[in-house]
Amino acid sequence: MLKQKWIYVLLCLGLVSCSEEKPQGTIHANVIQPTGRHCEYTIAPGPITTLHSLTDMKGALGAVVTSSENLGSREEILDKHDGLNSVDVQFARSGNTYTPLDMDSLFALSLYYAVEFGYQLFTGLDSSESMTKVDPLSWSRTLIVHEARRTFGEIGVDPEVTDNAEYLSHRVTDDSGNEMVLNYLFSFPTDEVEDIPLGLNLGIMVHEYSHLVMQHLFWEKGISKDTLVSSEKPTKQTLGALDEGLADYFGYLATKDPGYFLCSFPSENRDLSVKKEFTDELIASLGSDRGYDTHTGGAVFAAINYEIGQAIGRDQNGIYLVQLMSSLLTCSNANLSSDSNTLNMDFGSVAACHAAIAKPEHKSQISSIYRSRLGSYGGI
């Protein structure tokens, strides 16, 4: 009798252990979330609707993976996802809420959550059909790389990237000869960051997701039309800074904290609530390759848009900025010459496009704020 009891107990243990985590519908991820107050965080469940497998951290928006190799060491890694492996994850479940059991699981769940948060944010802001044209639900090959190993420069000579995050659009040609873009979102290892690692900073990962949206709403459109970027005006630098500035703003919309960047890098001048303007020095640097940093110009654009958001509503301005991404190529102020198909623009023309998109009741406020911050770019 005693023997039978033990067998039943052991059989039950075996049965319990055969469950597999395939979420049905919306789950809630217990991750580190910003409260909206500056650099204040809580651990609270947030919804994820597109995840198909918690085991592989794979969903409609892509998959969370990791690599033991430097991503630039072999072409096959980025071209064919060769050598990229799923992250070892484990979660404890209560109802539909999943809590990570270790740091890698926290990162993996947070990264997917941030990407879906970005997707939901942009879907909610999009009042036109622009987002449906770049619906990331069709980009099932998007990869979110945890602890990404990558070198900006020569592998083995230059150090591997740490304390950073990146969006990479990687162009490949498939077996049928069709060209396509693979989306990568990298969360690099944390080395010196003492507060919130970038991969756990929702604002920063939504910032990177915003680059993905910009890539498909703007850059890919231009590439498909063989649009050239002029070298006569600071167009290339302006577009780079615009990309960064837009991303900074959408990161703010995700966190409701204009200083979310400082939660990872306290000494950076990336607080959107600190007023900034295009100084002569900055405008000069935008016109040359020397000493130019896209993030600096982007921070100014983001701060200006924070002011605009305060005036007309931050989400309303977010709607305009999504439209700006989508219409930048065709905006008359972009000086896209029909004969050369070459794009010429600076932040003055960007501001003019922004104001042109806005509803009549917002145009004057937007123009007024830009005028006060554009410096020698002039009025609009």
Place this chain on the structure above:
Amino acid sequence: MKLRCCIGLIIVAMVGNDAMGEFPGPIHDQIPIMPPRMISYTPSTKSRVRRSRQRSSFLAGFEVGTLGQRNSTTADVLGLKLLLGGRLFAVFPVSRDLYLKPTIGFFFKNQDIGKPSVTQFLAEAGLNIQYRLSKSSGFTWLLGVAQKAQADFSRISVGPISGATTTSSASETSPLLFRYRIGPTLGFTYQINRDLGLLADFEVSFTFTQPIHSYVGLVSGLIFKF
């Protein structure tokens, strides 16, 4: 997956049968009460043997060490994330060469990256079945099956962040995740004196849940005769 589950259940059932082999009568009347090496130190005089059998003694002890969990991303050593902790155990002989070793254990690992930290806890209750392989040079080698029912939980905390408007921090304790793991174990005992011995156990075990997690345990400790 189903096949793996079935195999798992069969193994569990087989292990259960072995562990519960039919041993007529009180165990202590028929088989040595100590691991083989310790028995070899028992004086052979009749009176001492009689006294030994009359004592209702049992073997128990503790082990400390590490439980390595396979982790491909942030491993401590050899692809393993190391949890530290220990176990309490008892040893019950069920035949001349076969021993049951119930254990309870607790392991943990804290990981900090910046202000966020995750402390992983693993509480386990197990029943090892060990077979005496050999006895030589003071060592008794044991091979067997380690099986554990484990409950995992974690505590996630964050903050306070530099430059934040508040100095508050947040933390959350996860619910329990129950899992079962099983695998081979190899160990030895070495008797220090009549009532005290050293032992060490090495085990490799696997959970049945997806994703399958593998564990490598390496613990050592002391075994006492009570």
